[in-house]
Amino acid sequence: MRLILFQPDQPGNFGAAIRLCACFGLSLEVVLPCGFPLTAKAARRAAMDYGHTGDIIRHANLNAAMKSLGGARLILLTTQGAQDINSFEFCANDALIFGRESEGAPDLLHGAADARVRIPMSGGARSLNLVNSASITLFEALRQTGGLPVEALRQTASLPG
Known part of the structure; x- marks a missing residue:
C-alpha cells in the first residue's frame, strides 16, 4: 500500500502524514512542488520522532509518480468519487493519492486515476x-487487504460492535 500526497501545501498536514505512515510502516510519497520548503531540515522537524525522513519519496511531477507505480492502481480520494471506501475493493499494492488541501484534486489527477473513491459523510458536510x-x-x-500491523488487529478485535 502506498500513500501519495499531490503537491501538499500545509506543513502541519505533511508532518501528520509522516507520522501516519510511520505508524503503519509505510513510506510517504510526495508529488512536487510543495507549497512549503521541503528541505531535509523541514522534513525532520515535521516528522518529529515518528519517522525517518528517508522514508519520504519525492516525485518531480505526476508523470514521475505514475512511472513509479509499476502496475499498481492509482486510487484518488475525492469528494467526487464514484464509490464509497467501504464498498470499494482495495488491493494490497494500491497507491492512494490525495489532492492539495487548498484546491483538492485537479482534473489532471482525476484523469490519471484508475478509480475515484470517497469517504461517506453526513449530508451537507x-x-x-x-x-x-x-x-x-x-x-x-x-483492513481489507490484511495489511494492518498485528497490534492494530488485536486492538480492533476487542472493540464493541
Missing part, C-alpha cells in the same frame, strides 16, 4: 481534513 481522510482510507484499505 463538504470535506474532511486531508490527513483525517488519509487515516480513514488507509485503515480501511489495510
Whole structure:
C-alpha cells in the first residue's frame, strides 16, 4: 500500500502524514512542488520522532509518480468519487493519492486515476481534513487487504460492535 500526497501545501498536514505512515510502516510519497520548503531540515522537524525522513519519496511531477507505480492502481480520494471506501475493493499494492488541501484534486489527477473513491459523510458536510481522510482510507484499505500491523488487529478485535 502506498500513500501519495499531490503537491501538499500545509506543513502541519505533511508532518501528520509522516507520522501516519510511520505508524503503519509505510513510506510517504510526495508529488512536487510543495507549497512549503521541503528541505531535509523541514522534513525532520515535521516528522518529529515518528519517522525517518528517508522514508519520504519525492516525485518531480505526476508523470514521475505514475512511472513509479509499476502496475499498481492509482486510487484518488475525492469528494467526487464514484464509490464509497467501504464498498470499494482495495488491493494490497494500491497507491492512494490525495489532492492539495487548498484546491483538492485537479482534473489532471482525476484523469490519471484508475478509480475515484470517497469517504461517506453526513449530508451537507463538504470535506474532511486531508490527513483525517488519509487515516480513514488507509485503515480501511489495510483492513481489507490484511495489511494492518498485528497490534492494530488485536486492538480492533476487542472493540464493541
